[in-house]
Amino acid sequence: RILISRPLWEEERYTDGSKWRFLEHKGPVFAPPYEPMPDKVKFYYNGKPMKLSAPAEEVATFFAKMLDHEYTTKDIFRKNFFKDWRKEMTSEEKSKITDLNKCDFGEMNEYFKAQSEARKQMSKEEKQKIKEENERLLQEYGFCIMDNHKERIGNFRIEPPGLFRGRGDHPKMGMLKRRIRPEDIIINCSKDSKHPKPPPGTKWKEVRHDNKVTWLASWTENIQGSIKYIMLNPSSRIKGEKDWQKYETARRLKKCVDRIRAQYREDWKSKEMRIRQRAVALYFIDKLALRAGNEKEEGETADTVGCCSLRVEHIKLYPKLDEQEYVVEFDFLGKDSIRYYNKIPVEKRVFKNLQLFLENKQPEDDLFDRLNTSILNKHLQELMDGLTAKVFRTYNASITLQQQLKELSCSDDNIPAKILSYNRANRAVAILCNHQRAPPKTFEKSMQNLQTKIDEKQNQLSAARKQLKAAKADHKASHDEKSKKAVEVKRKAVQRIEEQLMKLQVQATDREENKQIALGTSKLNYLDPRISVAWCKKWGVPIEKIYNKTQREKFAWAIDMAEKDYEF
DNA sequence: ACAACGACTTGGGGAAACCTGC
DNA sequence: GCAGGTTTCCCCAAGTCGTTGT
Numbered sequence: 008r009i010l011i012s013r014p015l016w017e018e019e020r021y022t023d024g025s026k027w028r029f030l031e032h033k034g035p036v037f038a039p040p041y042e043p044m045p046d047k048v049k050f051y052y053n054g055k056p057m058k059l060s061a062p063a064e065e066v067a068t069f070f071a072k073m074l075d076h077e078y079t080t081k082d083i084f085r086k087n088f089f090k091d092w093r094k095e096m097t098s099e100e101k102s103k104i105t106d107l108n109k110c111d112f113g114e115m116n117e118y119f120k121a122q123s124e125a126r127k128q129m130s131k132e133e134k135q136k137i138k139e140e141n142e143r144l145l146q147e148y149g150f151c152i153m154d155n156h157k158e159r160i161g162n163f164r165i166e167p168p169g170l171f172r173g174r175g176d177h178p179k180m181g182m183l184k185r186r187i188r189p190e191d192i193i194i195n196c197s198k199d200s201k202h203p204k205p206p207p208g209t210k211w212k213e214v215r216h217d218n219k220v221t222w223l224a225s226w227t228e229n230i231q232g233s234i235k236y237i238m239l240n241p242s243s244r245i246k247g248e249k250d251w252q253k254y255e256t257a258r259r260l261k262k263c264v265d266r267i268r269a270q271y272r273e274d275w276k277s278k279e280m281r282i283r284q285r286a287v288a289l290y291f292i293d294k295l296a297l298r299a300g301n302e303k304e305e306g307e308t309a310d311t312v313g314c315c316s317l318r319v320e321h322i323k324l325y326p327k328l329d330e331q332e333y334v335v336e337f338d339f340l341g342k343d344s345i346r347y348y349n350k351i352p353v354e355k356r357v358f359k360n361l362q363l364f365l366e367n368k369q370p371e372d373d374l375f376d377r378l379n380t381s382i383l384n385k386h387l388q389e390l391m392d393g394l395t396a397k398v399f400r401t402y403n404a405s406i407t408l409q410q411q412l413k414e415l416s417c418s419d420d421n422i423p424a425k426i427l428s429y430n431r432a433n434r435a436v437a438i439l440c441n442h443q444r445a446p447p448k449t450f451e452k453s454m455q456n457l458q459t460k461i462d463e464k465q466n467q468l469s470a471a472r473k474q475l476k477a478a479k480a481d482h483k484a485s486h487d488e489k490s491k492k493a494v495e496v497k498r499k500a501v502q503r504i505e506e507q508l509m510k511l512q513v514q515a516t517d518r519e520e521n522k523q524i525a526l527g528t529s530k531l532n533y534l535d536p537r538i539s540v541a542w543c544k545k546w547g548v549p550i551e552k553i554y555n556k557t558q559r560e561k562f563a564w565a566i567d568m569a570e571k572d573y574e575f
Numbered sequence: 576a577c578a579a580c581g582a583c584t585t586g587g588g589g590a591a592a593c594c595t596g597c
Numbered sequence: 598g599c600a601g602g603t604t605t606c607c608c609c610a611a612g613t614c615g616t617t618g619t
Contacts, residue, residue, distance in 0.1 A: 138592095161607095162607080162608080162609085164607095164608095166608075166609065171610090172609095172610085173610065173611090174586090174587080174588095174610065174611075177610095220581085220582065220583090221582080221583080222582075222583090225581095225582095228609095230610095231610090231611095232580095233580090233581085233611095234580085234581060234582080235609085236581095236582075236583080238582090238583080246584095249583085249584090250584095253584090298585095298612070298613080299612090299613060299614080300612095300613095301612075301613065301614080303611095303612095308610095308611075309611090311611085311612090313612085313613090341612095342585080342586065342611060342612055343585095343586055343587060343610075343611065343612085344611095345586085345587080380613075380614075381577085381614085381615095384613090384614070384615090395613075395614065395615095396613080396614090397584085397585090397612095397613060397614085442586080442587090443587090444587065444588085445587085445588080447603095449601095449602070449603090452602090453602070453603085456602080525586085525587070527586090527587085528585065528586055528587080531585085531586095532584070532585055532586085533585090555604080555605070555606095556605085557605070557606070
C-alpha cells in the first residue's frame, strides 16, 4: 500500500457522507490487570485487619489512592463509593463491612505513596526500559491506516477502572467506573482490512464496517451510559479537514454578521415573546461569547448552564450602577463548573426585554422559557447555511485575535516584545471566552524567582554602565585605539544586558497577566491558526515561538496554507 | 414535538518529560 | 548529575449539535 502525501486542500473528498474507504488498525490497548496487594499491606475494619477478596480489594485501592484528596471527605463521594464498593464484595464481606467510617485504608495509601516514590527513584536504565516499552506499544497500537495515510491515533489506551470524579458538584462523584473488557468493545474498520484481534480467549462485542463515522472503537461507559470512542489524533487528515471547515464557516459568518446583528436588533421589538427571547439570547451569544446551553438531565450531572438554559437566579438587573445605565450582572456556573461573572451595560431595549422575561418568575425558572438550543439553531440555520450558536464563539474569538494583533504589534519591537503582544491578543480572546484556570500552585514562588533574576540583572546592568562610563573617560583621556576598543566592548556588554533585562521583564509581565487565564483552549480550538501563521510571517517571528511541536502538527494544514497577507 | 442517542468538539487538571542553572 | 521549575501531553469529563425513534 503506497502512502501518498498531498496537501490537505488538494485531497479528494467524499460527497456521499462517507469518511473513508479503507480503515485498518490493531484495536485498543487494555488497562493492565489488577495486581493484588502484598499480604503485608493490611486493610482494617473497625481496627481489625481483614483480608479482602480480590474484587473488593481492587475497588478499595481506588479509594485508598485518593485519601489525600479533599473529595474523599465529601458525603456524596463517600456514599456513592460505598454503595458501589459493596456491590463488589462477597456476601460475607457485605455483612461485615457496613460503615465506611470504620474502614482504614491507611496502609494501602502508604503503600501506593511508597510505590510512586520508588518509581521516582528508579535508575536511568529502568526508566529507559519503561520508555522503550511505551514506545513499542505506541508503534504497534498508536497508528492506523485510513485511506492512503498512516495516521496517529488519539487515545488508543482504554481508560482504566477507578472512581469517577467529575467536575464541580457532581451527583455521581465516587461511583465506580468499571473495567472495560474486549466484550464491551465495538470495533470499526473496513471489511477488506486486517481486523484487529481480541486478546487471547476473548471476543469483541462486535466488529462493524461503518464508514460514515470516524471512530475506530467504542464502548459504553457505566456512569452516564454514554459512548466513548477511540479516534484519530488532531494531526490526522480527517481532524484537520474538519478543523479547517470550522474556520471557513466562521469566515462565512464574518461576511453576513452585520446583517444578522441588524436582524436580531430588529427582533428585540417583535410582538412575539419567543422571537424577542431568541433575539436577546443571540445577542448574548454574540456579544459575550456564551455557549449555547443545552438542557441537561437534572441529578445526572453538575448544575451548570449556558445561554439558553440561564435561569432567573443567574442574572441581576441594575437600571443604574456606578456611572453606567442598564447593567446586567451575570453569575453562573458554565461548562466544567467554571464560574462566569460579568457586569455589562446593555442597550436599553435589551434591558427592558430582560425585565419583561423576569416578570412573575421564581429564581429557579428559565430566563428564556420560550427558547432552547434546538429552536435557536434552527433559526440560525435559516440565516446562514451551517450557522449554529458555537460558530459565534469561533468567529468572535478569531476576529478578536486578528484585531488585537493588528493593534498591538509594533515593528520596532524585538521578538520577545512581539511575543508578548501575541500573548496579550491571545489573552483578550481567553478572557472573552472565559477560559480560566486555577493559579498554578507554584505561581507566587515562580514570580519571586523571576523577580530575583530581574533584580540581579538590574545590578549587573548598573555595574556594566559604570564600566562603560569609566571606559569612556579612559578613552577621552588617552584617545588611543586600545581604549576605543574597550569602550566598544563595554557598550556591547551594556546592550546585551539591557536586552536580557528587557526579556525578563516581559516574561514577568506576561506571567503576571496570565495568572488566572488559560490560553491553551482558545489557541487550540477557537483561533484560526492561519491568523497566527500569517502574523509570524509578517513580523518575522519563528512559528516555533507560537506553536510547539504538537500544535504545529495539528495546524500543519494552516502552516502550509497561509501567507503573510492572510485575512480571516 | 420532543426525548434519547450518537458522534464529535471543547475543557481544565495533573503526571510525565524536559530543561536549566548550579 | 541533580533539584526544582516549566512545558508538554495525556486523561477523560463535559459540552454542542445532528439524527433517530416515538
